[in-house]
Amino acid sequence: MDAPRPERLTDAALADALRRGGLRLTRPRRAVHAALRDLGGHRSADEVHAALAAAGTRVSRMTVYNALADLLRAGVVQRADAGPGRALFEAGAAWHHHLLCRTCGGIEDVPCVRGRRPCLSLPAAFGRAEEAQVIFRGVCRRCLEGERRKRR
Numbered sequence: 001m002d003a004p005r006p007e008r009l010t011d012a013a014l015a016d017a018l019r020r021g022g023l024r025l026t027r028p029r030r031a032v033h034a035a036l037r038d039l040g041g042h043r044s045a046d047e048v049h050a051a052l053a054a055a056g057t058r059v060s061r062m063t064v065y066n067a068l069a070d071l072l073r074a075g076v077v078q079r080a081d082a083g084p085g086r087a088l089f090e091a092g093a094a095w096h097h098h099l100l101c102r103t104c105g106g107i108e109d110v111p112c113v114r115g116r117r118p119c120l121s122l123p124a125a126f127g128r129a130e131e132a133q134v135i136f137r138g139v140c141r142r143c144l145e146g147e148r149r150k151r152r
């Protein structure tokens with residue numbers, strides 16, 4: 001499945017999204033969003049921090065964590081549930097799920113058929129669900145094709 005390309009948000013659109021959550025577009029928030037978008041894919045806060053440092057932007061690791069949390073709340077960044085371990089983030093607003101490949105360790109985006117949260121319902125007896133992100137575990141298409149080629 002092709003990864004949905006993160007939309008190129010203008011500063012104004014980014015500022016709007018943050019303002020709806022009662023936040024301002026600060027320099028670190030803009031820098032963290034741009035770094036995540038430019039890296040592409042699913043990235044940890046540490047990877048974003050390293051990319052910023054490599055580009056000469058000096059921000060603390062804590063600033064990166066806080067900015068990611070703010071961008072997540074503003075809906076311009078998604079958290080990719082990939083099981084235990086480091087939290088992964090990606091730029092973009094499209095709600096989707098993930099396939100974790102046990103062969104190559106890759107993470108593939110899987111479109112959500114419903115396209116909005118929550119796409120699974122929680123029995124009311126448990127409370128109210130705000131999201132339900134599915135982790136598919138298995139083998140990605142690339143690896144399956146590789147296995148098939150080897151068998152021939």
Ligand SMILES: [Zn+2]
Pocket residue numbers: 101102103104105106139140141142143
């Ligand atoms: Zn794979």
Ligand SMILES: [Zn+2]
Pocket residue numbers: 042080090096097098108109
């Ligand atoms: Zn994703």
